[in-house]
Amino acid sequence: MENDKILLEGHAFYAYHRLNQEEKILGQRFIVDVSMELDLQQAGKSDDLNDTVSYSAVYDDIREIIQGPSVNLLEALAEKIAQAILKFDRVQAVTVRVKKPEVPLKGSILEYTGVEIRRTS
Numbered sequence: 263m264e265n266d267k268i269l270l271e272g273h274a275f276y277a278y279h280r281l282n283q284e285e286k287i288l289g290q291r292f293i294v295d296v297s298m299e300l301d302l303q304q305a306g307k308s309d310d311l312n313d314t315v316s317y318s319a320v321y322d323d324i325r326e327i328i329q330g331p332s333v334n335l336l337e338a339l340a341e342k343i344a345q346a347i348l349k350f351d352r353v354q355a356v357t358v359r360v361k362k363p364e365v366p367l368k369g370s371i372l373e374y375t376g377v378e379i380r381r382t383s
Contacts, residue, residue, distance in 0.1 A: 265354060266302035270317060271295040275328040279339060280362075291363055292339070293374070294324055298347060299355040315350045323347065336360045336377045344381040355382040 273294040278287070298315060305314035323346040333339055340358045347356045361376035 265299035268298045268300065268302070268315060268317070269296070270298075270320060270324075273321065273324055273328075275325065277328050278332050279336075280334065292328055293361040293363060293376075294328065294343065295359040295361075296320065296324065296343070296347065297357040298350075298353045299357075300352045301354075315352055320347060320350070336362065336375070337379070340377050340379045341381075344379055348381060348383045353383060355380060 273296075275292050275294070276289055277292050278289045279292070280290075298320070300315065302314060305311075324343055327339065327342045327346060333342075340360045343360070344356050344358045347353055347358070357378060357380045359376055359378040361374040363374040365372040365375045
C-alpha cells in the first residue's frame with residue numbers, strides 16, 4: 263500500500279549558501295518543497311493534530327536550516343532538512359527538493375537548478 267503524504271511546496275527564502283564567495287555575501291532565493299510520507303488515516307478520523315505532523319513545526323525546522331549557517335552545496339541543505347523532518351515520529355519517509363531560481367550560466371539563465379533527495383526512517 264502506498265503511504266499517505268503531506269505536501270509542503272514553495273517555501274521561498276532568501277539565504278547565503280553556495281561555493282562562490284560572492285553568492286555567500288550577496289545571497290539569493292532558495293525554494294524548498296517537501297513531501298512527507300506517513301499514515302494519515304487516524305488524523306482523518308480523529309481531526310486531531312496529535313495524530314499527524316504539525317505543518318508549522320516542519321516549516322520552523324526548514325526555515326532554521328535555510329537561514330542558518332552557510333553551506334556550499336544544495337545537497338547539504340536537502341540532507342539537513344530531510345534529517346530534521348525524519349525526527350518527527352510519524353514520518354516514515356521524506357522527499358526534499360531544494361531549488362535555486364534564475365541561475366546565470368555562461369550566457370544563459372536557467373529557470374532553476376536544484377536537487378531532490380528521498381530518505382526513510
